[in-house]
Amino acid sequence: MRDKWYADNRDLVKWGALVHLAQKYGIQRIVQVAYYRADAEMPKLNVDNQPPVDLPSSVWNHFRNLKLIHSLSEDTHITIDVLNDPFEKRFEYHRNILNKIKSYEDPKIVFLDPDTGLAPKNAKLEHVLEEELRDLWNSLRTNDWLVLYQHEWRKKGWNVLAKERFQKVCNPSSAFHNFTSEKLASDVVLLCAKRDS
Secondary structure: OEHHHOOOHHHHHHHHHHHHHHHHHOOOEEEEEOOEEOOOOOOEEOOOOOOOEEOOHHHHHHHOOHHHHHHHHHHHOOEEEEEOOEOOOHHHHHHHHHHHHHHOOOOOEEEEOOOOEEOOOOOOOOEEOHHHHHHHHHHOOOOOEEEEEEEOOOOOOHHHHHHHHHHHHHOOOOOEEEEEEOOOEEEEEEEEEEOOO
16 A cells, blocks of 8 residues: 555545444454555645745644554454555565464454555556465454455456456355445455355
């Protein structure tokens, strides 16, 4: 997830779906795997015809702090852990995330939040690879959920294709959901699967 996309309408869809899922199934913990990549530089403000000025860091930090999602814990009584280690080297990042996920013993929702979701073909840092998804699925315990943020591909029927690939990798034997919102963000789907055994 990039800083510039935090707290937009897509986050309303994401967190609305996650809280709904947690409340419906009585899960008390959400673990967000942020795939965090900081924006290269802070944007400037243009004031009339003067040279640009720095955006106040207090404003940037308020609107671009992934950890602010913790305030949602207070209202929902759901523990939210944000794994926001920098996502730079895919193999090391994935290994570290797997170890962290395995350390949780209580039932949880593991929320994968890359920039665009499952790689359609050629993977970049914006994507999760199928083999990474499979490893994460296999690391879950019974009654855990795996949720993937999926952004629209440039292909007709992208949401059906993404759902099929997600289900093929996870092969959930019971509960599966996908969340969308045409009014908030029609280019997003959250794919959710429950681990039974």
